[in-house]
Amino acid sequence: MKAYILSKVGKPNVLKISETPDPTPKANEVKIKVKRIGINYAEVLSRRGQYSWAPKRPYIPGMEAYGEVMEVGADVSEFEPGDPVIAGAQFGAYAEFMVTPQHLVFHAPAEFSEDENAAFLVNYMTAWVALIKLGKIQKEEKVLIQAAAGGVGTAAVQIAKAVGSEVFGTASEPAKLELLNRLGVDHPINYRTDDFYDYIKSNSEGMDVVLEMIGGEVFKKSLALLNPFGRMVVAGYASIPLKKWNPLTYWPAWRDAPKVNVQNMAIGSYGILATHIGYLTSNPSITINEWSDLLAFCQKHQIKPIVGHTFSFDQIPEAHALIESRRSTGKVVIRVTE
Ligand SMILES: NC(=O)c1ccc[n+]([C@@H]2O[C@H](COP(=O)([O-])OP(=O)(O)OC[C@H]3O[C@@H](n4cnc5c(N)ncnc54)[C@H](OP(=O)(O)O)[C@@H]3O)[C@@H](O)[C@H]2O)c1
DSSP states (O other): EEOOOOOOSSSSGGGOEEEEEOOOOOOOEEEEEEEEEEEEEHHHHHTTOOOOSSSSBBBOOSSSSEEEEEOOOOOOOOOOOTTEEEOOOOOOOBBSSEEEGGEEEEEOTSSSHHHHHTTTTHHHHHHHHIIIIIIIOTOOOOEETTTTTTTHHHHHHHHEEEEEOOEEEEEEEEEHHHHHHHHSEEEEEEEETOHHHHHHHHOOEEEEEEEEESOHHHHHHHHHHHEEEEEEEEETTTTTOOOOOOGHHHHHHHSSSSSOOOOHHHHHEEEEEEEEEETTTTTTTHHHHHHHHHHHHHTTOOOOOOOOEEEGGHHHHHHHHHHHHHHOOSEEEEEEEE
């Protein structure tokens, strides 16, 4: 089969297609013919050697796909060849075929298009766990979503709006702000023209919940906006400059990493929480339960994933470059088959 094999870290052009044997499913695994790949920020970080959940190189990157079941292992009874499925994985999706454990495979919702099916699992599960399970957002609570026009951000906006929260969302350019308006964000903030901290302070008392994925000054200012009983949920730190091979980056990376000061939390009566759904998926029953609750919620509120861009299989380096440029909106999806 054709697959991208990451054997060294570097710029997008280190991603190259090679021929490699098809994978064979183990007893609890499902083999999938990949039709669509959802590209994740974590894969950009992995390609740059900045992601601790990545396996040891060389490996086939790719954490999420939509496709068709080809073959199942001896212990798999939930799926059979031909089933359309969404699949999560630690790695392996940048390929024509992938295998993954059965608890990371889900029947694809018929109401989603093929592109949407590749845009759902990682972003919506992350936003769901962050806002519903940890942040416990409520109707009319004020919720600030950083990087609101991105993959996780748009998912979080849709979920928070469906709950009935008052949504504040930040983004860096007019096209992204237009998307936030279309999604119904109550307070879209272009943080390049309006400092988001000053904007919120002059338009609102403070935030009940913040979804933070940037780190550095954004984390600090977001924390300073929390109301008593507020919850800050950290789901990433996109701005952290760590390069493991460059000791000069260690200090700025440490300085900008989100930190918890329990005394300040006590003084402000607020909480800081964090999630990484990759680690969470090592627990099959939690994964399956949350998938089912998330899907039911999205179906009830007619939420469909936001696909911002599509590329062909040979354009995965271009897809990575677009995400790095910070000009992407919603999810970037790769069409492996037409
Ligand atoms: N915890 C989890 O399980 C989990 C799962 C998925 C993703 N994540 C994390 O969530 C974050 C967003 O992921 P995503 O897939 O939504 O990515 P994305 O769509 O590419 O969104 C990232 C956005 O972050 C904003 N940003 C602000 N400062 C940045 C900086 N210094 N460098 C890069 N981007 C910056 C940019 O939007 P503006 O220019 O508009 O600000 C950028 O477009 C990432 O940190 C990712 O690692 C975590």
